[in-house]
Amino acid sequence: MGADNFRATLAADMELGAGNVLLRLAEHGADMDMPRVTFDVDVDGIPAWTPLSLATLTERVAARAAWFRARGVRRADPIAVYVTSAPDVFLNFLALTWLGAIPALMNGNMPIELAAEFVRRLRAAGVVVDADHAALAGHDLGAPVLGDAAQTGAGDPAQAPPHHRHHPQDPVVITHSSGTTRVPAAIVHSHHGLFAAIRAVRLTESRPYGEVREMSALPAAHAAGIITLNQALCNGYQLLCLSAQGGPFARSAETILSAIERWRPTGVFGFAVTWSELARVDLTTRDLSSVRNWFNTGDCAHESHVRRLVAVGSHPTYTRDGMVDAPGSKFVDMLGSTEMGHGAFRITHRLGSDRYDRCVGKPYPFAEIVLLDVETGEEVAPGQVGHVGLKSPTLALGYWNDSVTTYRTRLGGYYLTGDLMYRDEAGDYHHVDRASDAVDLGGGTWLYTALSEERVLRHCPDVRDCTVVAAAAEDGTTVTDVLLLLAEDADPARDRTDRVRAALGPAVAATLRRVVTIPDDDVVMGPTGKVRKFLMRQRLLAGAAAPGAG
Incomplete structure (x- = not known):
C-alpha cells in the first residue's frame, strides 16, 4: 500500500485515536522496522540518538504496561507522571493508555510545591517520578509513589495485557495549563478529541516533498507534544524529541541549534518562547539549511522573531534544472492552547511576508470561531475586539475535578479561550491580548x-x-x-x-x-x-x- 493510501486508511479508521496509535498502526500492517522516533537521551540501555522503530517502541511500551499492571494500575486510574526526559513522558503515556489508564503528564519544570498540590487535586491513583523529582515523595500527595521512571522499562513485555479498546469519548490523558494565573489547571482530553486535528488535517494534507524529519522542542508533557508524536507516527515521518534543558524554562538556543545541525530536520516545532531563545543568536552563523518549516503553537509568535527564522533555512523550488533548494524557509503559526486541543488558527509566513501586527490568519476548517461580547453573549462587529469563542472536535473535555471552571468557560455553546481578537475586512483574525x-x-x-x-x-x-x-x-x-x-x-x-x-x-x-x-x-x-x-x-x-x- 502506498504512503498516501495508508494515510487515507488511517484517517478513515474511527477506532484510531490518541490512545492507541501503536496498536492500530500494527493492525493496519505498518512497517514495524522503519526508523521512527529518536531521543537525545538513553532509553532502557539503547544509546541516545539511536532511531527507534515501531517494533522497538512497542516492545519498550509493552514492558512499561506490564510494570504498571503488576502494581495494580487499571482502566480509568489517573496516574501522575512527573519526569524530565521526553522518553519517560512518551513511553509511560503510551503504556498507561495501553491499560486504559489516564496518564496525568506534568511538566518537569513545575515547582515541587505546586506539583504536590496538582497531584492532590487530581486525586491520583498513583505517581511516577524520576531522580530529578524524587523530593515529591516527601509531600502529602494522597496517592502512592509507584516507583522511579527508570524502573518502568524493567517489566516483561510478554506479560503486558491486551491493549485497551477506547471509546471515542474516553479520557485518554490529562495535561495542564501554563499556570500563568494559578496552580496549573488539569485539563482532560478525549481519545478522539486529541486526535481530531491529525485526522482532519495532518493525514489528509499533501505530503511534503522529499524525506520528512521533524524535531520537537515542545515540552513532551504538553498536549502539543503528544499530538506531534502521534502525527509523526501516523504519517511515517521521522521525529527527534529533545529532552535536554538549556535553561530553567526553555530549551536553550545552543541546545536547539546544535540538535538541528546534528540531526538535520526539515521541520522544527516549538512555542513562542523557543523562537525568543533563538533570537539571542545570529542565525546566519549556523547551518540551518535543512529546515524548511518552523511550526509554532500556543501563543502567536512575534514578527521580529519570525523574520529572523524565515531568512534562514531553505525551501524546494522547481527550476529548468529540476528541483533545487532555495534560500528561505516557512514559519507556520498556529495559535492555540491546551484546552483547545490543537491550534485553531493558521497563518504561514515566508520571506517578504507582510501580514503581521499579530495576525493569526484564518481558522482551520474544523474550528468554528465567533468573537463575543461576554456581557451580552452577542457577536461583535467586524473590526471590534471580542472574546474568542470556539467550537471544535479538538476541544478538551474540561477541567479534571473542577466542573465550576469547566462550565464557567462555556458561553452559548462555545468555549471561551481567554483570548481577545478582532476580525479584519479580509476575514483574518488579529490577536491583541489575553483577557486577563x-x-x-x-x-x-x-x-x-x-x-x-x-x-x-x-x-x-x-x-x-x-x-x-x-x-x-x-x-x-x-x-x-x-x-x-x-x-x-x-x-x-x-x-x-x-x-x-x-x-x-x-x-x-x-x-x-x-x-x-x-x-x-x-x-x-x-x-x-x-x-x-x-x-x-x-x-x-x-x-x-x-x-x-x-
Missing part, C-alpha cells in the same frame, strides 16, 4: 499588553524580547511597566524610553511608569515558559504603592 491581561482605560480605550509588546519589538530592533505589565491601582489609575530583554550586542546604557513611548501610542504611554532593562530571571514564568503576568502585576502594584516609587 488587558486593562480598560475608560472611554472605550483599552491597553492590550500583547499588542503593546509587539509594537515595542517592532520599534526597538536591539530588544530581543519584552514584557508589558499593566495594572489598575486602587485609586482607578493604571500603571504600566515595560521590561526589556536586550539583544547580545545591544547597549544596556541606552535610554529607550522615548522610542517605547512612540511605539505604545499616546493613551498607553500616558500610563507608563518606567522602561527598564532586566535580566532573564526577572521575568516570572510558568512551567511551559509563559510569563506569569498576574504575579508581575502584584509586584508592579506593590512597587507603585511604595513611598517614592517610580
